[in-house]
Amino acid sequence: VIGLWSVPLLFALPLALGILSLLATPAWRPRTIFVGLPLLATASIGVLAGLVRDGPSVYALGDWLAPLGINLVLDGLAVGMILMTTLVASLCAVYARVYLRDYPAATSFFWPLLWFLWAGMNGIWLAEDIFNLYVGLEVMGLAAVGMVALRATPQALAAAMRYLLAALLGSLAYLLGVALLYVTYGTLSMAGLHEAATANPTTHVALAMIILGLLLKTALFPLHAWLPPAHGGALTPVSALLSALVIKGSFYILLRMWLVLGPEVTPVFTAQLLGVLGAGAVFYGGWMAWRQHQLKQLVAYSTVAQIGYLFLFFPLVTGTGPEAARLAWDGTLMIVISHALAKGALFLSAGNLILAVGSTQISHLVGISRFRPMSLFSFGLAGISLMGLPPSGGFTGKWLLLHSAILSGQWWWLIVLFLGGLLSAAYIFKVFRMSFREGPQIDRSVTPPLTLDVTALILASLAILIGLTAHLPLFWLRLGSVFGAG
């Protein structure tokens, strides 16, 4: 019963709160979280409970069956993404409530945008047909662009404009692909496409459009140029939300489409190409991150690099054995989730360090380890996961991917995983090296409010913990997928 009420609530509630907060006075807008966060947390746990008790299901909105009504998919993957979103976005919201006190102009629009963003993301996770995926993608993308513009400096507006163009172009390409598929097969539903789709030129053109659009939105190398200014230049809680969650939205659609179309339609060549682009992202992003002088730019380029790992999924799952494919699925989702936690933590703690020293320059962090150990500690914990060192979610994910690569005989991906890990160590320790240097003897740095440090620390600790307790989440995520036990 809880499960049934939870599903519509997951996107109706953020939508309603978004509209309500637009109507409310600015002072009341942050207070929407007192309603929103507990209810969304309950609803998320509700769908998880439903999944564990009844197994994966399809939920018909308002009891109207497709093609008239809208079907929502409630499998392990969707529920996993919902829980991830609730967790990360809630902590970012708590952080933002304190952080944005210094930005009175931004705060009044942050809250409506946050709720619309949330509604868009939950819409994507739940959508069963490729058109509603598009709707979710647009809502999420536009809200995200608005959030980047919140800072209202010329640089922020330029970054937002660039982001807007990339987002619109991306969703346009995606929509064209969707239209082609609809014209060819007369269905928009995933299940219908799974039955109907065959390998022919039209399908491949549609697939190419969809992939291109989604790559642009996911900022996969070499289509990443919009990401560092947008993510690195935004207000800290916005950066965290965008890097941790928003880029996963378009990746999620690609992942679903790839599996729905199945091995008959998805070419091995394309899969390998996606892997190669992923490898390029890992190397280029890591290299660029290491070269940055601004802390948040470094973290943003780290996202460019980490996106690369996700795309190793395609070559590892296409044309390989069932065991290698299952490991690739487990590993990729482990990285998706642990990256969300770790990157959220990394941005939030980077924001705290910037608050403490009053500068965005990495070189100004000299000696900060003595005065702000807690902010640095969260940064370090999150860094461990991003470097893929144990014990952390990043490590467990990397382990699974390595396993899958060896099992499928694709040793070249091993090199990507190894060098990528060492590169990320290089840029994470660049920050540490600076902060361990002996600097001023007197504490002149600002103390960030405790809430800011605590939220970052919680996210970072979760990124570590999920590595040690990956068994159960991975089991849930497999429910209802082709890799599930049943």
Added chain:
Amino acid sequence: MDWNALILFGVLASSLVASAVIFLLAESRHATRTAFNLAAAVLKLVLVVWIIWGVYRNIDYELRFTIIDGVDFILRADALGMMFVGLSSLLWLFTTIYAVGYLENAPNRSRFFGFFSLCVASTVGIALAGNLFTFLLFYELLTLSTYPLVVHRGTRESLRAGQIYLYYTLGGGALLLFGVVALHVLVGDTEFVPGGSLSGLDPSLYPLLVGIFLMMVIGLGVKAALFPLHAWLPMAMVAPAPVSALLHAVAVVKAGAFGIARLVYDVYGIEFAFSLGLLGPLAVAASITILYGSLRALAQDDLKKRLAFSTISQVSYIILGISLFGPVGTVGGLVHLLHQGLMKITLFFCAGNYAETLGVHKISELDGAGHRMPATSVAFTLGAFGMIGIPPMAGFISKWYLGIGALEAGMTWVLGVLIVSSLLNAAYFLPILYRIWFRRRDRVWCEEKVVGRFETPMWLLLPTLATAAAALIAGLLAGMPFSPLYWAELIVSREYLR
């Protein structure tokens, strides 16, 4: 979870909790921090003694849970692991006492002691790990927790050393990870069992197994400072003395040597490793390192640098013992794991005492130190005699068993290596002793500090004397129950007489 698993977890948790509490305590709460730290160290030691007694009576201590399908997190107390745990928890207590004295009035003590405890927790995790996955987990955690200790002083030089340290250890860790995953693909979860678990594999896989072994030995050899992977160790000397002591005697280099022991005995199995022809090259690599380290030590004037090169040489005795096929050689290698720890920590404590009390860092400035600091100098002498292998010090026992083991394994050339290296040990330690005891002081000390009634603060002196006494007793009473030698023989009997 049963009681035994809980006690086992307590050994790990005692230093993990200590680390967390120390991080949270304010920098100025020195007394609370010291009290808590020492209490944790003592508690850990009590638990360890309890488990050692249990392992002796063949009681199983195991804690496991599933991380992902086919991969378990396993902590298990066996005789080999408890040897390492015993060493590290004993020396943790002494090093903590020493560090409290050493860092009096120094900044950043909260950070230092927090990572210090984390470092010991990783070492204990390495020792108790029941499979390769768990081992790897703590092995990398050790890298991360020692980095802040190496760069503790925050000078340009120490940051540089930290960077080199990371290059080596993270690179080595990546190779180790590759080996572990590859073995995992071949045989599934590789739990440590005496005699190994690989001998049943298809002979067509043997070349692959040799390759994996090589890769993992390189990964572990970085921490064990095997030539030519040793360069980070002398550089890491810029760290404070207690860190050097811990790195050289307990934590990092020992983790590498212990890992090689696990790999040979409990993953491949010594007989299988011998039949694959892996032990001969390992013995050669260890011998080269032994001679190289000693030769380089001769040329150093900086006391800590000379000790560092001596460590490179001495740790390879352990690896040499592991690579000798036969029970006596194994005893020699394993017992040296303990003996070297006791002797080397004594020497580093002494070097720290000289530096702190007299401001002396160079060997050429040590003239007459024996008259000014007799107790420290006696401890140094005992440690140095042990390193040379003069009876009845602990080092003699190690070398004796290594020599007989080499003869038993039919590798007579190893005997030559042992003799030459003992001569070199003498050549670089005896001149120091000569300067300390027989040269007269003709000028003032570099920066002499007079503190209290004794030659140096008790916090520094007591641990030094305690570890020196332990190194002496380990040699004198080697035939008694629960001596290092006794325990090494117990391990060997469980390994060879399955």
